[in-house]
Amino acid sequence: MRPERVEGFGFTxxxxxxxxxxxxxxxxxxxxxxxxxxFVAVGTKATVKAVLPESVAALGAQAVLANAYHLxxxxxxxxxxxxxxxxxxxxxxxxxxxxxxGFQVMSLGVGFKKMLAMKTDGLEDDDxxxxxxxxxxxxxxxxxxxxxxxxxxxHRFTPEVSMQIQHQMGADIIFAFDECTTLMxxxxxxxxxxxxxxxxxxxxxxxxxxxxxxxxxxHYQALFAVVQGAQFENLRxxxxxxxxxxxxxxxxxxxxxxGGALEKENLGTIVRWxxxxxxxxKARHLLGISEPNDIFTAIENGVDxxxxxxxxxxxxxxxxxxxxxxxxxxxAACRWNFSPIDEHxxxxxxxxxxxxxxxxxxxxxxxxxxxxCTIHNERFVVRLVDDxxxxxxxGGFSEFKIDVLSRYYGSHSPxxx
RNA sequence: GGCAGGUUGCCCGAGUGGCCAAAGGGAGCGGUCUGUAAAAUCGUCGGCUUAGCCUACGUUGGUUCGAAUCCAACACCUGCCA
Numbered sequence: 001m002r003p004e005r006v007e008g009f010g011f012t013x014x015x016x017x018x019x020x021x022x023x024x025x026x027x028x029x030x031x032x033x034x035x036x037x038x039f040v041a042v043g044t045k046a047t048v049k050a051v052l053p054e055s056v057a058a059l060g061a062q063a064v065l066a067n068a069y070h071l072x073x074x075x076x077x078x079x080x081x082x083x084x085x086x087x088x089x090x091x092x093x094x095x096x097x098x099x100x101x102g103f104q105v106m107s108l109g110v111g112f113k114k115m116l117a118m119k120t121d122g123l124e125d126d127d128x129x130x131x132x133x134x135x136x137x138x139x140x141x142x143x144x145x146x147x148x149x150x151x152x153x154x155h156r157f158t159p160e161v162s163m164q165i166q167h168q169m170g171a172d173i174i175f176a177f178d179e180c181t182t183l184m185x186x187x188x189x190x191x192x193x194x195x196x197x198x199x200x201x202x203x204x205x206x207x208x209x210x211x212x213x214x215x216x217x218x219h220y221q222a223l224f225a226v227v228q229g230a231q232f233e234n235l236r237x238x239x240x241x242x243x244x245x246x247x248x249x250x251x252x253x254x255x256x257x258x259g260g261a262l263e264k265e266n267l268g269t270i271v272r273w274x275x276x277x278x279x280x281x282k283a284r285h286l287l288g289i290s291e292p293n294d295i296f297t298a299i300e301n302g303v304d305x306x307x308x309x310x311x312x313x314x315x316x317x318x319x320x321x322x323x324x325x326x327x328x329x330x331x332a333a334c335r336w337n338f339s340p341i342d343e344h345x346x347x348x349x350x351x352x353x354x355x356x357x358x359x360x361x362x363x364x365x366x367x368x369x370x371x372x373c374t375i376h377n378e379r380f381v382v383r384l385v386d387d388x389x390x391x392x393x394x395g396g397f398s399e400f401k402i403d404v405l406s407r408y409y410g411s412h413s414p415x416x417x
Numbered sequence: 418g419g420c421a422g423g424u425u426g427c428c429c430g431a432g433u434g435g436c437c438a439a440a441g442g443g444a445g446c447g448g449u450c451u452g453u454a455a456a457a458u459c460g461u462c463g464g465c466u467u468a469g470c471c472u473a474c475g476u477u478g479g480u481u482c483g484a485a486u487c488c489a490a491c492a493c494c495u496g497c498c499a
Contacts, residue, residue, distance in 0.1 A: 044453050065452075103452045136454075149454035180452075226452090259452060287452035294451075309453045316456050317449085332446070362456095370456055 009172070009222040009254055011283040011304070015393050021275045021302030024392050027255075027283050029095040029172035030219035031087060034062045036283070036304035037392075039290065039385040040097060041378055042312065045070050046080070046090040048378070049312055050370040053091045059347055059379040060386065064092050065307045068165050068174075069101035069157070073148055077168040085170030085218060097307070098171040100162045100204075102178035102197075102226060102259070103287070105144050108136035110182060139179055141196060159203035163223075167211045170218055173285075175257055176204035178226040183261040190230040190261075194239050197228045205248050222254035224285060227274050230261040236270060240277035255283035258303070262289075268297040275302030290381050292321075292408050296401045299388055311381050315373035318362050321380040323407050324414040329373065333415045334359040342414075347379035348372075 014024035027034040034040075041048050041061040048056050048064060056064065066086055071077065083089035086096050136147040143158030162177035178197040181190055208223045225243040229235030246252055258274050271286065278284055283304045289295065290308030298306055311321070318330040322342040329341070340350035341358070349358075349372040361369035384404070391400035 040452095042453070049453085050456080067453080070453080097452095099452050104454090107452090108454070175452080257452080262451085264451090285452090289451055291451065306452090308451050309455090310451045313453060313455065313457085314450060317458085319448095319450075328448080330447095365456080367456075 008220050011255065011281060013280055017300060017392055017397055020300050021272060022300040022392065022397070023280075023302070023304070024389050025283070025304055027095075027304070029063075029222070031093065031095045031172055032062075034095055034305065035389065037299045037385050037389050038062050038305045039295075039381045040065045040285075040305055040307040041382075042307050042309045043090065043092075044309070045074070046086060048374070050316065050367070050374050051312075051378070055348065055371075055375055056092070056378070057094065059375055060382040061094075061378060062382075063095040063097060063172075063305075064090075065097035065099060066090075066169075066171065067101070067104075068098045068162060068169065069104045069146070071098075071169060072101070072165050073150055073155070077165045081168045081170070087170070095173070096171040097173040097285075098166050098169055098175070099287070100166065100175040100177040100226075101144075101146075101157050102162075102175065103180045104146065105137050105139055105178075106180035106182055108146060108149065109139065110135070110184075141199075143177075144179075159200040160207040163204050163207040163211060167208070167215060167221060171221065172219070173222045173224060173255070174208075176201045176223060176225045176253070178228055178259060180260050181228065181230060183230065183263060185230070185261070187230075187232065190228075190232060191235060194228045194230075194235050197226065198239060198242050201225045201243055201253075202246060202248075205246060205253065209248055209251070224255040224257045224283075225253040226257040226259045226287070228260040229274075231263050231266055231270060233273050236273045237277050240274045244277060244279060253282070255285060257285045257287050259287040264294070267294055268301050271298055271301040271303055278302070292384060293405055295381070295385060296388065296405065299385075299392075300397070300401075308381075311377035312374045315377040316370040318369070318373065319377075320358075320373055321377055322414040323404070324410065324412050325408055327414045329355055329358045330362050331359075331415055341373075341376055342380070345376065345380065346383070347376050349376040349379075 008028065009030070010028045012026050014026065016023045025036045027036060040063045041056055043064045044067040046066050071080060080086055080089050086098065087093060136149055138145045143156060143161070146155045146157060148155060157177065159177040166174040177200050179193050181193050185193070205223065227236065227239045227243060229239045240256070243253060243256060256278050258271060262270055275284055284302055286298045286303040286306040288308050289298055289306045290310045318328045319326055320329055320341045323344050334355040337355040339354060341355060342350055353372055358369060358372060361372070388397065388400065391397045
């Protein structure tokens with residue numbers, strides 16, 4: 001597929017969901033269009049793990065999101081710059097995003113998921129760290145000190161550094177450097193953190209504009225601010241309003257990201273609070289979401305694009321999506337099952353391989369297992385979002401949502417074929 | 418023929434009188450994963466009527482309150498000597 005070449009950047013809303021914030025639209029980037037809602041595949045280290053770019057394109061992904069922190073550590077933003085930018089470097093001709101490293105403030109700072117599910121009572125914010133983990137990120141007002149997970153060396157990220165790195169790597173859409181907090185942090189900390197993320201946003205915008213003015217930009221890079229505020233309505237709304245009203249030299253952010261601690265039950269509510277404050281003519285990206293129910297919830301509450309590591313990570317660990325729910329192909333029930341993962345799926349994997357074969361590949365620890373299951377899972381999510389877009393345009397979103405979710409979360413086991 | 422070492426749960430392998438249904442791996446079985454320190458990680462893993470009982474550490478017999486652990490014989494396996 002040849003991406004359409006466009007000069008600037010922009011977002012044009014299309015069909016709206018009656019009475020709701022959800023809509024279709026088109027994001028224009030120098031490397032082509034993104035028809036929204038859209039799922040953006042994650043390729044943290046400039047590769048969607050285990051899959052060729054041609055396959056990523058073939059499964060319908062419109063854009064790829066890489067990570068500034070990871071690529072800064074390895075191979076270095078200068079290498080990517082010399083290669084002609086992120087897209088050229090990784091042989092991905094379509095639109096690209098880079099995340100700022102803000103998520104790593106949390107993931108390297110406190111550890112991960114187990115922690116997020118734990119009780120927070122009696123813990124000071126500084127105690128919030130996973131057992132047995134070493135804190136690899138330390139936040140202060142000016143920025144973050146990272147300890148490289150690769151070699152232990154110390155690195156300093158500030159809003160300015162993140163902008164410089166992301167400009168050097170040249171993705172079409174870049175994110176402001178934010179602090180991603182967890183649900184475990186106290187309300188007081190969340191409040192101080194959002195305020196700091198706002199101050200960082202100002203610095204990001206200023207540095208972004210300076211770099212655009214003084215640098216030699218290969219093309220227009222769009223800067224998205226990130227709305228934080230955890231589960232608190234006033235923090236979320238205020239954060240969104242502050243970012244929307246922020247302009248320097250007459251221009252502000254090109255779009256908005258929604259990030260941070262999201263209670264699963266309140267995902268829709270939180271997204272709605274934020275999107276109600278955001279202008280209609282700017283794109284909204286929800287960071288890190290991909291479960292089917294979350295996708296519907298996010299879209300109907302105003303999100304245009306989102307990304308998530310889950311489809312690919314889970315695929316490498318043998319879990320696959322079907323219209324009737326998720327299952328692990330390592331399950332014994334797959335050993336003699338010669339049907340595809342999902343009869344309804346049109347992906348390369350489902351049209352060529354059986355559950356029994358994938359089961360075998362995982363048991364034998366063959367790399368192709370990861371490749372094939374990633375192709376399937378990414379296709380599953382991309383297609384779901386494509387179908388949601390079509391249902392909005394056709395006026396049948398609600399029916400489609402009920403239909404999909406009742407089958408996906410219904411009692412029929414996907415292992416039964 | 419002689420001397421020495423060995424035989425442990427599906428597999429490998431610790432354990433040399435009670436805290437041993439037996440460490441640790443692996444396999445098997447099941448789960449988890451939401452801006453990727455992830456080809457990671459957790460649980461389970463003899464049976465049952467499961468705070469208890471039964472069956473188990475090559476086989477048979479013995480010592481002992483008590484044996485995978487000590488003794489004897491036998492069966493196989495591995496070295497070295499003839």
